[in-house]
Each structure stands twice: as structure tokens, then as C-alpha cells.
Amino acid sequence: MTQFVFFAGFSVMQPDPGLIFWTALIFIIIWGVLGRAAFKPIQTALKKRDSDIQHALDEAKRAREEIGKMQSQNDLLLKEAQEQRTVILKEAKEMRDATLKRAEEDAKAKVQAMLAEAKTDIEHMSLELKTSIKNELGNMALDIAEKLVRKELKSNTENMELAQKLVEEIKFN
Template identity: 40%
Template sequence: MTLLFAPFQPAPGLAIWSLIIFGLFWWLMAKYAFGPIARSLEKRDQDIQNALDEAKNAREEMSNLHAENERLLIEAREERAKILKEAKDVKNEIIAEARESAKVESSRIISNALAEIESQKKAALLEVKNQVGAMAIDIAEKVIRKQLEQDKEQTAYVESLIKEINP
């Protein structure tokens, strides 16, 4: 133990001074250097994290928006197809309806015409009958005039005949 290994001997002065120096160093660094640095780094980390989160959110929103647009587009397309189909249906319906009503109308017109024709025919026939009757009477008159004085019974018989012809 004769050899003095000086660095491993506790020295009172060095002990006190290292305590003071390190203590002061610790306190000053905590207050003016490491504390503020650590806090700003923490804050910066948080800011970066927030910014990243925001970017991620924005991206998600964008993709959501995109999906929404896509969806809307598809929906619109479907809507259009639906509308077109509906329109087609309506068109067909209208055409069918029109056709139907035209058919009805035409048949009505035709039947009206037929009825008119019938009545006209009847009227015409009546007219003809009357004319024919008159003519027959005329003829008969002329015929009869020649025989007028023959018999009153004969005239009555002619009139009954005319009645038979024209009911």
C-alpha cells in the first residue's frame, strides 16, 4: 500500500467542488437548457404528429369525398337509366293509350257513320217510298181516272193496297 494511487483516493476539496459544480450545472441546465429543449422537442414532436394526423385525416376525407363522388355518379347514372326507362314506358303507354282511344274513337265514328248512314238510308227509303207511293198514286190516279166512274169500291181497294205497300 506504499504506492499512492491518487485518483482513487477521496479528496475532500474535489468532493465538495464536484458536488457544487455538478449541482449548479444540473440546476442551470434544467432551468435554461435541457428543460426548455426537452419541452420544445416534445412540443415539436406533438406538432409534427398533429400535422401528420391532419394530413392523414385530410387524405381520408379526400378519399371519402372521392368515393362519395363515385357513388353519386353511379347513382346519377342509375337514376338517368331509370328515368329513361320510365320515359320509355310512359311513351309506350301513351302510344298504347292513344292507339286504344283512337281505336275506340274510330269505331265510335264508324258506328256513328253507320247509324247516320242507316238513318239516311231509312230516310231515303222513306222518301223513295213516299215518292214511289206518290208516283204509284199518280199512276193509279191516272189509271183510275180513266175508270173513275167505274166503281167506288175499286178506289177503296187501291187505297188499301197503297197502305199495304207503305206500312
């Protein structure tokens, strides 16, 4: 077996105790420097990240619970809104029915009033017509009486004929 020699008296297979000491010392110094300069910030960052993740998980859990509460509140509000809608529709139907009934009663009352007014007008017209006819008949009777009185002064037979003739004329009119 041949041994590889890089430096005078240095063997890879049998390291020198001084070399082990210096290598270990340099390793510990580098480890210490890296520990302070790199490992502590990395460890702090990892702890912070772990804390942030835990905080985010807690926040997500709280948000889920809040959403669950909101969903139940929304369901309750929806149910209340549906109940209010039912009540409002019922009230609107009652108001519509009452309005229709009132309008029907008003229309009946107006029709009754119009019929009563028409009856009164017919009665007044009938009375006026009767009065007018009576007045005409009275005037005719006066005319007949006047003509009879004039004729009576002349003769009695002629009065009878004249009365007959006037009665026939009145019947035709």
C-alpha cells in the same frame, strides 16, 4: 516575445486561478439563469412545436385516409346514380311506349266508332230516302189512280191513253 499586459499582473497567456474560478462561477450562474429564463421556455416551445408538427402530420394522414374513404364513397354514389339514371330512362321509355300504344289504340277505337256511326247514319239516310221515295211513288200512284178513276167515268180508250201518258211522265221524273 513581448507579453501584452492589460492590468497589473494580468497575463492573457497565463490566467490567474482566481480569475478562472470567478469566470467559471459567473458562467455557471449565467448558464443557470439563462437555463431557467431562456432555455426552459425555448425547450418547452420546441417540444410543443414538435408535438404540434406531429399532431399536424397525424391529422394530415387521417385527413388523407378520410379523403380516400370519401372518394370511394363518391365513386360508389356516382355508380349508383348512373344505375338509377339508367333505370329511370328505361322506365321513361317504357312509359312513353305504353302511352303511344294506348294513344294508338284509343285513336283506332275512335276511328272504328266514327266509322260505325257513319255507317249507321248512312243506313238511316238510306232508309229515309227509300221511305221518302216510296211515299212519293205512293202519292204519285194515288194521283194516277185518282185521275184514272175520273177518266174512266168518261171512257175506256181514253183511260188507256191517259195511263200510258202518266207512266211516261213518271219515268221522266
